Amino acid sequence: EEVDPYVETHAKAAMADARLADAPEILGRGSGHISYVGENNPDRVIAALCRIFNIEYRARTPEYQKKIDDILGKLVVSRGLIWCPGCPHRASFYSIKNAIKRDGRNAVVTSDIGCYTMDAFPDGTQVTNVLHCMGGGLGEGCGFGQLKQFGFEQPVISICGDSTFFHASITPLVNAIYNKSDMVAIILDNSITAMTGFQPHAGSGRTATQEPTQMVSAEELCRTLGCRVEVVDAFDTKASTAKLMELMKDEGGVKVLILRRKCELLRMRQEKTHPYKVWVDAEKCKGDKCGFCYRILQCPGVAYDKQSDKAKIQEALCAECGLCADLCPNKAIVKEERA
Ligand code: SF4
Ligand code: SF4
Structure with a gap:
């Protein structure tokens, strides 16, 4: 052991x-x-x-x-350490990276322990600057968020998952409010403790033995503490990016952005269906001249087909979430709602 x-x-x-x-x-x-x-x-x-x-x-x-x-x-086929097909964190980090780039002030990002930790690894977007321990993300943000008085001009973003929020991030959030930190706390809410095997948490509405129980609302809790709270669908990358940019400009202390979308594995377990039928329109795909879906988005559900020089959906892996279809710069990925 x-x-x-x-x-x-x-x-x-x-x-x-x-x-x-x-x-x-x-x-x-x-x-x-x-x-x-x-x-x-x-x-x-x-x-x-x-x-x-x-x-x-x-x-x-x-x-x-x-x-x-x-x-x-x-x-063994080599495989990077990266999120599952259909994982909402892929969309969230795409938005976070975009927002930081468009904001232009080189925001510092402190993160935490969960599936989203993988952002810091070579196959993630690598916006994560600081990674320490469970509950550390918001604690470090609390410190960075007080440095403006010493001339530190970078916006501060602290990330934790919903489970980590309930387990270890409420205390640092309270400390950040108490210490007048200026920061955006992002809760990546995938509605479960995914990394360790789908344990429920205080926000799940179920106990560890699956009995129904009171669901603690992260947004209500944060609002009660006096924070400005915004909730956006993680797959709505335009709205997520715009909201984060807006919150980075808001200098009113601790702001909370909840990017919410159920873990794809959990959704599949519960719903047992795929929301869309997804395929690549070979006529429109620019192949390796573009490569956005398999190189930048890095979803294991889509790969490069050398022979045709086109992207190809990997049917065995693709969760048909439709994210790559929404983001393909050439509108070459088609998503069709299933009846
Ligand atoms: S993002 Fe679109 S155009 Fe680019 S490689 Fe993928 S499918 Fe082709
Ligand atoms: S639809 Fe695209 S982003 Fe979603 S799982 Fe399939 S390949 Fe990945």
């Missing part, structure tokens, strides 16, 4: 309670066979087993590792 020896400790306790005469010895972190820090990678597990069986441990040689890498390189 990773991190704390939870199972190990409780297994030991259960055996102690049972007072087994021939209780087996439990080896792990407590016995020093496994380290308390770092990841349990194959080498560490092999080293632990070697100690247990009293076998000499030999780390993999660089030659052996290269052999593995070569074989895997041929078998």
Whole structure:
């Protein structure tokens, strides 16, 4: 097990309670066979087993590792760390990047832990400047938002997801209001805790055991705290961009922008249908002269077809959300509402 020896400790306790005469010895972190820090990678597990069986441990040689890498390189298709097809964060970050560019003051963006963290990785839009820990995004924004008095002129944007908002960002939001920070807090509301496996949260209206419960409204909470709050559909990139630009110009303290759109995987689970039929009109597609949909938007649902020099919808992956159709600069992607 990773991190704390939870199972190990409780297994030991259960055996102690049972007072087994021939209780087996439990080896792990407590016995020093496994380290308390770092990841349990194959080498560490092999080293632990070697100690247990009293076998000499030999780390993999660089030659052996290269052999593995070569074989895997041929078998595994390389794939960037990027959002799922149809993910609303793709649209949100497209809008955030656009708004920052059009605003022209090089806004500083602090972010948080969730699927949207992937913006900071090479395949994201990389508008994220600061990334620390759960709840850190709004806390850092609270600090940056007070630097105007020292000549800091960049607008401050702090991002968190809906789940992170309820778990760890309300306190820094209150601190930011209290400390008169000037910042835009963006809540990327995909209506679930998607990254860790679809756990509900205080804004879901369901308990962890799926019983209906009171749904805490993020916008009502923020308004009650005295913030200006705006709510926009994340897939409406024009409205999201315009609203963020407007909020960056508003110097009235903490503003909250909620970009709301259900996680595509959750929507699919609940609705079990695709909203549109989506395809590329080869006549209009400019192929690699453009490449916007597969290079900039980077949705795994659309790829470049070298043979035809056109973009091609990957039917097995595309969630048919229609975002690429809305954004294709040549109107070459068609989305047709399903009956
Ligand atoms: S964005 Fe439109 S024109 Fe550009 S490659 Fe994709 S489908 Fe073709
Ligand atoms: S419609 Fe376009 S953006 Fe949406 S999942 Fe399919 S390829 Fe991706």
